[in-house]
Amino acid sequence: EVVLTQSPATLSLSPGERATLSCRASQSVGNYLAWYQQKPGQAPRLLIYDASNRATDIPARFSGSGSGTDFTLTINNLEPEDFAVYYCQQRSDWPRTFGQGTKVEVK
Amino acid sequence: QVQLAQSGAEVRRPGASVKVSCKASQYTFTGYDIHWVRQATGQGLEWMGWMNPKSRNTGYAQKFQGRIFMTADTSINTAYLELSGLTSDDTAVYYCARGGLVVRENLDFWGQGTLVTVSS
Secondary structure (H helix, E strand, O other): OOOEEEEOOEEEEOOOOOEEEEEEEOOOOOOOEEEEEEOOOOOOEEEEEOOOEEOOOOOOOEEEEEEOOEEEEEEOOOOHHHOOEEEEEEOOOOOOEEOOOEEEEEO | OOEEEEOOOEEEOOOOOEEEEEEEEOOOHHHOOEEEEEEOOOOOEEEEEEEOOOOOOEEEOHHHOOOEEEEEEOOOOEEEEEEOOOOHHHOEEEEEEEEOOOOOOOEEEEOOOEEEEEOO
16 A cells, blocks of 8 residues: 655644645655645545645645655645644555644644 | 534444444535545544445445445435444544545545544
């Protein structure tokens, strides 16, 4: 199965800063990668699909890039509500797999 | 607004089975896949499988093969996940999620989660 490795495990930043999250796949997943945000006690929310497409109602400060095995989620100008855990997920191969998550916390 | 309402928390003994429901509303239930994802406390997300309520087609992650069963009752717009042979490793919050219309693995709406606790 495709293993997704996210880094860093934790990112400590202040509101207004830029967050750069990485997701590396153990084999090429093309551009079939999504990003989800999860806040404590809540279900995940789809942010980005197919590497760079924002889902419905997702603010423009969220952007995704990459292809093949290396992907990046960038959050510009962090808002207080952006502090959460972020997961990548691939849909290139079965089973669909998630990364272990990156926590973006307040510095 | 699309909603997926899941059944309440469950407690099971090791070796038992559990069946979690996911009732859909405010969209055409048969037009979208349902996926199931679980999350152990403090851990990451684990994709379990999917089913199409109209065709009844399913796809399960290999690690659950033989003890997972996904069904749907289209008359009441409800999907079900049944997991048997429970162990303590199955203690987790179980989520249902709707697959997207164009990109079927875009999990665009999620249920609130159902906590399943396996304990002797």
